[in-house]
Amino acid sequence: xxxxxxxxxxxxxxxxxxxxxxxxxxxxxxxxxxxxxxxxxxxxxxxxxxxxxxxxxxxxxxxxxxxxxxxxxxxxxxxxxxxxxxxxxxxxxxxxxxxxxxxxxxxxxxxxxxxxxxxxxxxxxxxxxxxxxxxxxxxxxxxxxxxxxxxxxxxxxxxxxxxxxxxxxxxxxxxxxxxxxxxxxxxxxxxxxxxxxxxxxxxxxxxxxxxxxxxxxxxxxxxxxxxxxxxxxxxxxxxxxxxxxxxxxxxxxxxxxxxxxxxxxxxxxxxxxxxxxxxxxxxxxxxxxxxxxxxxxxxxxxxxxxxxxxxxxxxxxxxxxxxxxxxxxxxxxxxxxxxxxxxxxxxxxxxxxxxxxxxxxxxxxxxxxxxxxxxxxxxxxxxxxxxxx
Numbered sequence: 001x002x003x004x005x006x007x008x009x010x011x012x013x014x015x016x017x018x019x020x021x022x023x024x025x026x027x028x029x030x031x032x033x034x035x036x037x038x039x040x041x042x043x044x045x046x047x048x049x050x051x052x053x054x055x056x057x058x059x060x061x062x063x064x065x066x067x068x069x070x071x072x073x074x075x076x077x078x079x080x081x082x083x084x085x086x087x088x089x090x091x092x093x094x095x096x097x098x099x100x101x102x103x104x105x106x107x108x109x110x111x112x113x114x115x116x117x118x119x120x121x122x123x124x125x126x127x128x129x130x131x132x133x134x135x136x137x138x139x140x141x142x143x144x145x146x147x148x149x150x151x152x153x154x155x156x157x158x159x160x161x162x163x164x165x166x167x168x169x170x171x172x173x174x175x176x177x178x179x180x181x182x183x184x185x186x187x188x189x190x191x192x193x194x195x196x197x198x199x200x201x202x203x204x205x206x207x208x209x210x211x212x213x214x215x216x217x218x219x220x221x222x223x224x225x226x227x228x229x230x231x232x233x234x235x236x237x238x239x240x241x242x243x244x245x246x247x248x249x250x251x252x253x254x255x256x257x258x259x260x261x262x263x264x265x266x267x268x269x270x271x272x273x274x275x276x277x278x279x280x281x282x283x284x285x286x287x288x289x290x291x292x293x294x295x296x297x298x299x300x301x302x303x304x305x306x307x308x309x310x311x312x313x314x315x316x317x318x319x320x321x322x323x324x325x326x327x328x329x330x331x332x333x334x335x336x337x338x339x340x341x342x343x344x345x346x347x348x349x350x351x352x353x354x355x356x357x358x359x360x361x362x363x364x365x366x367x368x369x370x371x372x373x374x375x376x377x378x379x380x381x382x383x384x385x386x387x388x389x
Contacts, residue, residue, distance in 0.1 A: 007039055007040060007041055007085040007086070008038055008040060008087060009039070009040035009041075009085045009086075009087045009088070009089065009106065010041050010042075010084060010085035010087070010088045010166070011029045011033075011042045011088075011090075011091070011099060012043045012045060012079040012080060012083055012088055012091075013026075013079075013092070014045045014047060014075035014076050014079065014092065014093065015044050015049055015053050015057070016053075016075070017053060018051075018053050018093040018094060019049075019052050019053050019056055021093060022044070022056050022057060022060075023059075024095050025091075025095055025099055026044075026057060026060040026061065026062045026099075027060060029042045029099040030042065030061060032099060032100045032101070032102050035100075036102075036103065040085060041084060042061065042062040042063065043062065043063050043064075043079050044057040044062045044064045044065065044079075045065050045067050045076060045078050045079030045082070046067060046075075047070060047075040048068075048070065063082075065078055065079055065082040067079070069177065070177075071177035071181075072177075072182075073178055073179070073181030076181060077174060080169065080170065081170070085166060086167075087106070088163065088164055088166045088169070089106075089161070089162070089163040090160075091160055091161040091162075092160040094206035095204075096129060096205065097118070097160060097161040097201065097202075098202065098204075101202075104116075104200070105162075106163070108197050109163050109164075109165065112195060113195045113196065113197045114165040114168040114169075114189065114194040114195045114196070115162065115163075115164045115165075115168075115169070115195070115196040116163040116197050116198070116199060117154050117156060117162045117196065117197070117199075118156065118159040118160075118198070118199060118201030119156040119198040119201060120156055120201055120202070120203040121139075121155065121156055122155075122200040122201075123200030124200075125202075125203045126202070126205060129205045129206075130203060139156065142158065142183070142227070143155055143157040143158070145224070145227055146183065146227055149227055149228075149234055150187050150190050150227075152187070152190040152196070154186050154196060154198060155198065156198065157182065159182075159201060159203075160182070161201050164185070165194075168194055169185065171192075172185075172188040172189065176226065180226040183226050184226060232287070232291045232292060233288065236284045237285060237288035239281075239284060240282070240284025241285055243278070243281025243284065244277075244281030244282045244285060246274070246277060246278075246281075247274045247275060247276070248278045248364075250270070250274035250277075251271055251274045251275045254267070254268070254357065255358060255360070255361050256357075257357075267353070271356070271357065272356075275360050275363070278364060279364070279368070279371075282368055283371065286372075290379070320375055320377070321373050321376045323376075324368075324370065324372030324374075324375075324376060325373065326369070327368050327369035327372055328366050328368075328370060328373070329369070330365045331361070331362040331365030331367075331368075332362070334358055335359070335366075337358075338355065338358055338362070
């Protein structure tokens with residue numbers, strides 16, 4: 001038997017009831033290893049098959065690893081952790097990828113690339129192999145979003161056939177358990193500075209008679225959700241900053257009187273809605289900042305810039321409290337001035353519109369101040385040193 005130290009390549013296939021195609025995939029993988037002379041193994045990460053897939057894998061010379069936790073990502077991570085090779089090539093066990101043609105992946109891995117993605121759009125997609133929704137909308141759009149958010153060179157984020165340096169990927173501490181695992185590998189590899197590349201890969205119609213496990217809208221949303229949450233700058237910071245700027249500016253301008261734009265007039269009611277917009281935008285900005293700091297505290301690999309690093313050094317419970325109190329005092333001073341003016345008039349009836357023009361900004365500043373103080377307190381909680389088990 002080949003020893004652990006001499007195995008160069010582990011070919012890992014996630015499996016959930018793949019009895020129709022599993023033997024074909026394993027045999028093709030064996031053919032590649034025999035033809036190429038690469039010392040390797042075939043690992044089947046079984047996720048609870050009930051159709052005899054486990055025995056088929058054993059009969060065809062593969063090693064079966066039972067993965068209890070359900071999910072595509074769980075199965076693959078279990079297989080990767082159990083693999084004995086320096087390199088891992090993973091691919092679906094539905095016979096949609098040709099495991100007998102892995103030369104380009106191994107060549108790039110031996111050249112030093114740490115993640116080698118297949119690109120089905122460069123290699124060719126056979127008729128019927130990919131639904132039009134995935135081919136023309138899902139995969140191109142999600143891959144484009146990934147490239148924009150994370151500056152990744154990968155143009156096919158969701159290709160199921162990919163190779164990587166096993167230890168480099170384990171060091172990424174991948175967490176997702178479902179189909180979004182495909183995106184997590186690419187995103188964290190890019191953010192982690194791994195050498196990534198693509199090779200053309202052919203996709204053919206899978207050999208199963210049953211429908212695939214993939215659910216287009218559900219899994220597409222999970223991929224999009226992962227990409228957006230992992231980039232708080234685009235999900236919270238930028239939209240929040242725009243909302244806060246528009247809301248604050250509009251609230252202050254309308255404090256001096258109504259505005260008319262042709263047939264459109266903005267008055268106190270518009271000022272109130274703009275205040276709400278400012279509050280929500282400010283919350284989003286604070287959330288983006290706190291998310292990044294928390295991610296850094298927990299060791300997540302989320303992109304950071306020099307401006308954010310400088311900002312983080314100035315942020316603390318004390319600085320948040322001081323800034324928050326000052327903002328709160330601005331609103332409180334406006335409120336006190338209004339109270340004094342009301343007293344000077346004998347606390348009688350007031351011009352509601354005139355009163356609200358000043359009361360709304362005062363309320364806004366007091367809310368922003370309170371939010372800032374609480375954000376500073378949360379920063380203080382994050383800064384408490386804890387013993388990690």
